[in-house]
Amino acid sequence: MRLTRRRLCSSAIALYCLFSLYAAYHVFFGRRRQAPATVVRGLRKGAAAARDRHGQAEQPPLEMEEWNPWEGDEKNEQQQRIKNRLQILNKSTKGKTHISVQIWSKAAIGLYLWEHIFEGLLDPTDVTAQWREGKSVVGRTHYSFITGPAVLPGYFTVDVNNVVLVLNGREKAKIFYATQWLLYVQNLVQIKKLEHLAVVLLGNEYCNNEWINPYLKRNGGFVELLFLVYDSPWVNDVDVFQWPLGVATYRNFPVVxxxxxxxxxxRPYLCNFLGTVYENSSRQALMDILKQDGHDKLCWVSAREQWQPQETNESLRSYQEALLRSDLTLCPAGMNTECYRIYEACSSGSVPVVEDVMTTGSCGNTSVPRPTPLRLLKAMGAPFIFIQNWEELPAVLEKEKTLILQEKIERRKILLQWYQHFKSELKMKFTNIIESSFLTTNKP
Structure with missing residues (x-):
């Protein structure tokens, strides 16, 4: 009896070993004879196309015939990773508050904000239209934008709680008009039609902006945030932020x-300067320097004695051509060091040569012994050529003559990439400030 049991056990073990060897053979060798069904389906279209081209089927690559015994596990792991990522993404956005902000643009710098920094579109595209509008989403903020002569206080429906008002406060007549808008908004805040207001202000070139001080929230007013053009000493990056002047959109300078x-x-010209030359100004000194060594013959120079606010189609084309055909754009200080020409040169790939001097007035950081202008551009690492005096210009131009085209191309790339980064950073910074302020104060 014991012998019979031993024989049965031995036979069972032998059968198990034979079955294991048979299974191993099929796993590691048998499957190679036929590609998996998924691969075959994938090959049929390719094989048919090959027959059409050559009259016979092409041999599929060897790698496609190999079977991966861990293929199922890898697919499951990949699907799980994707699922985990989606869960993380959902958790990060879950409960996030989105806000709607409308921008009322009553100054030309509003178009620089919308079309150049936000890269937004306007409908209609006609720049002479009475009413133009657009929409954009940045971060958690849904922006809408309105501009045009028909945008007047009390003549349009206010259906938002958050507004950014773009105003011009450069001179007395503009300040009067801007004040009417602020009084209108003040009334909307008082009757609970508006909750939050930020102002983007083209400030005075001498930084004399005292007129808006009573409207600031820190002084008992209702303007929570102020984005201010020029190097105002008010800038504290808490409720007052510096904003760039940008291109002359009021003269229809386009997005390049x-x-x-x-x-x-x-580019056939070393440099360019097209602008108004004021008597006894640094611009007059610049013109004299250019004429001394005949550099005015190598640069595109067109000076006028009086400023002309209106641009004709011909003068705009001439100015744009000068920027596009010059390696350098000379940027002498006017009423303020910051000028449209700086940004227009950047958009055209022409390196600004900037007169790095603080103009008269109340601009600059009074806590610094020798304040310097253009702190926003400098903080962002602007790749410009800064000079203290135009007597330095001949050396700059002589060096320019030695550069080969490839060196100039690389410099243009750096300038254009920097300018795009500059605008992108401003867009995100602007939105982050709006969200941080408006969403925080929305909380009870």
């Missing part, structure tokens, strides 16, 4: 698209 020719074309 980066192209191959913008980067790579040879």
């Amino acid at each position: 698209e980066v192209s191959w020719s913008l980067l790579h074309d040879e």
